[in-house]
Amino acid sequence: MSARRWTVTLLAALVALLTTAPLLWMLSVSFMAPGEAAQFPPPLLPADPSLENYRTLFGSFGIGRFLANSILVSTLATVLALMFTIPAGYAFAKLRFTGRDAIFRLLVAALVVPGQIGMLPLFLELKAMGLVNSYAGALVPWLAGIFGIFLVRQYCLSIPDEMLEAARIDGASEGQILRRIVLPILTPIIVTLALFVFLGSWNDFMWPLIILADQQLYTLPVALAAMSREHVQDNELMMAGAVVTTLPVLILFLALQRFYLSGLLTGSVKG
Amino acid sequence: MSAALRVREARAGWAMSSPALAAITLFFVFPAIASLFLSFTDFDIYALANLDNLRFVGFQNYARLVDNPLFWKAMTNTLLFVVVGTPFIVALSLFAAMLVNSRWLMWRPVWRVALFAPYVTTLVATAVVWRYLLHTRYGLVNYLLSLVGVPPIDWLGSPTASLPAILIFVGWKTFGYNMIIFLAALQTVPRELDEAARIDGAGWWTRLRHVTLPALAPTALLVSVLTVAGMFQLFAEPYVMTQGGPAQSTTTVLYFMYEEGFKWWNLGSGAAVAFLLFLCILAVTLVQLRLAKRGGAI
Numbered sequence: 204m205s206a207r208r209w210t211v212t213l214l215a216a217l218v219a220l221l222t223t224a225p226l227l228w229m230l231s232v233s234f235m236a237p238g239e240a241a242q243f244p245p246p247l248l249p250a251d252p253s254l255e256n257y258r259t260l261f262g263s264f265g266i267g268r269f270l271a272n273s274i275l276v277s278t279l280a281t282v283l284a285l286m287f288t289i290p291a292g293y294a295f296a297k298l299r300f301t302g303r304d305a306i307f308r309l310l311v312a313a314l315v316v317p318g319q320i321g322m323l324p325l326f327l328e329l330k331a332m333g334l335v336n337s338y339a340g341a342l343v344p345w346l347a348g349i350f351g352i353f354l355v356r357q358y359c360l361s362i363p364d365e366m367l368e369a370a371r372i373d374g375a376s377e378g379q380i381l382r383r384i385v386l387p388i389l390t391p392i393i394v395t396l397a398l399f400v401f402l403g404s405w406n407d408f409m410w411p412l413i414i415l416a417d418q419q420l421y422t423l424p425v426a427l428a429a430m431s432r433e434h435v436q437d438n439e440l441m442m443a444g445a446v447v448t449t450l451p452v453l454i455l456f457l458a459l460q461r462f463y464l465s466g467l468l469t470g471s472v473k474g
Numbered sequence: 475m476s477a478a479l480r481v482r483e484a485r486a487g488w489a490m491s492s493p494a495l496a497a498i499t500l501f502f503v504f505p506a507i508a509s510l511f512l513s514f515t516d517f518d519i520y521a522l523a524n525l526d527n528l529r530f531v532g533f534q535n536y537a538r539l540v541d542n543p544l545f546w547k548a549m550t551n552t553l554l555f556v557v558v559g560t561p562f563i564v565a566l567s568l569f570a571a572m573l574v575n576s577r578w579l580m581w582r583p584v585w586r587v588a589l590f591a592p593y594v595t596t597l598v599a600t601a602v603v604w605r606y607l608l609h610t611r612y613g614l615v616n617y618l619l620s621l622v623g624v625p626p627i628d629w630l631g632s633p634t635a636s637l638p639a640i641l642i643f644v645g646w647k648t649f650g651y652n653m654i655i656f657l658a659a660l661q662t663v664p665r666e667l668d669e670a671a672r673i674d675g676a677g678w679w680t681r682l683r684h685v686t687l688p689a690l691a692p693t694a695l696l697v698s699v700l701t702v703a704g705m706f707q708l709f710a711e712p713y714v715m716t717q718g719g720p721a722q723s724t725t726t727v728l729y730f731m732y733e734e735g736f737k738w739w740n741l742g743s744g745a746a747v748a749f750l751l752f753l754c755i756l757a758v759t760l761v762q763l764r765l766a767k768r769g770g771a772i
Contacts (some may be wrong), residue, residue, distance in 0.1 A: 211578040219588035229603045241612045290490035298487030320752045321505025323735045323745050346497035377486030406596045408710040424598035431602045445599035456594040468658050
């Protein structure tokens with residue numbers, strides 16, 4: 204049996220190596236000197252590792268600005284999405300009001316409609332509101348997160364009604380019940396949802412590309428895509444740019460993977 | 475419970491859900507419906523400057539799209555992505571899930587995270603990385619192929635190799651997500667069933683076909699519905715890796731919509747494309763559900 208264990212584990216290690224190779228290669232090339240990667244056979248490790256590419260990126264390319272933009276937009280998107288979806292998810296699970304179930308059924312049906320369908324009218328709508336080419340415009344889609352409401356509602360369903368009733372009889376207002384009783388219980392799903400929104404808005408490309416015209420406002424993916432069209436030959440520099448763009452979310456995921464993976468399974472049940 | 479408390483509860487319910495519902499109505503439902511109306515107008519750069527130039531044109535946008543060879547090219551490409559890409563990605567994910575689920579595997583969490591990692595990376599960044607990996611002369615992919623005697627392939631420069639090249643990238647990027655869903659389902663397949671079949675002398679392949687796969691059918695359906703939807707929405711991949719080329723071989727419907735709307739500012743025509751895309755996704759999903767029902771998967 205031991206031979207079998209090693210064969211399977213070795214196979215898994217090989218597949219894992221193939222899967223992570225592009226990311227490892229990206230990291231390795233980012234430390235190479237300009238032009239070093241353009242050889243045959245392609246070198247796997249830098250001959251003389253240096254931070255030169257990163258210095259160029261943060262110096263003459265001003266990638267620090269885009270990094271700051273991305274951090275700002277993703278943080279605001281996360282905070283706003285939580286403020287909008289948590290109370291709504293709780294209300295749909297636990298508070299009885301007329302039309303609740305009908306509205307919720309509509310929301311679930313709307314989950315199959317991809318957001319891109321309304322992108323052109325949304326652009327015109329935001330233009331009329333004066334929000335084109337602003338962070339506010341980039342944040343708007345994250346306020347309308349049906350998936351987040353769904354996720355919070357699923358989690359809230361497991362809260363016992365007696366607990367809420369007892370608080371009501373003790374004279375707590377509905378707002379107090381949400382803040383003092385429900386929110387502490389919801390902590391794991393809040394972390395999950397925050398992680399989803401943060402990674403989602405950090406990685407988002409199409410909408411910021413459309414709504415942000417001013418280069419000063421670009422988020423990292425939009426800036427990187429523009430840069431990659433101008434600097435096709437600067438392999439090593441682009442790899443450093445890719446590292447700056449993707450490493451923050453990769454680290455965040457690795458640190459909080461338990462929350463991410465459990466949320467993913469709750470979410471996929473939606474189909 | 476007293477009537478006063480019930481009224482208070484209902485009021486709180488509305489107060490807590492209305493901000494989100496207002497945002498969803500304003501920024502999701504309204505634009506989606508407006509898309510249909512916009513598609514019946516000639517909204518273009520002149521209307522953008524002055525709404526007096528806006529006219530209702532009926533089905534003209536749709537008629538023009540039908541006559542536009544680039545639209546058909548984008549449609550065909552997208553369907554190719556769906557038809558070729560979905561089975562490829564579902565099979566890849568299932569293989570990875572069965573590997574990670576294997577009872578003989580040691581250090582399981584390590585492999586699971588390693589295989590999932592590409593999914594959380596930034597699409598634009600990894601697309602840039604893969605553009606270099608697929609480089610004809612200096613790319614690692616062609617180097618590995620050269621070790622087994624395959625001559626260099628012009629992955630992103632030839633109209634026949636570009637679509638497989640993007641599919642390889644998309645497969646690498648997304649299989650980890652489906653793998654996690656498959657893994658959860660595999661854990662519900664009773665080990666005893668598999669064990670019993672093994673004692674009866676069933677080989678690996680027979681057990682896969684008659685024990686594991688039937689138990690996974692509903693999950694496979696869910697995964698393929700999600701993958702099909704993803705395949706219909708490819709945009710950043712061609713935008714970064716090929717700019718829709720070479721010879722429009724990687725122009726997807728969404729890429730075409732983006733160019734129609736935000737490069738040429740034909741928003742009326744772009745909205746028509748968006749609406750047709752929506753109908754396609756809806757139709758394919760309904761067909762999948764119907765097939766699944768007939769096959770008894772759900």
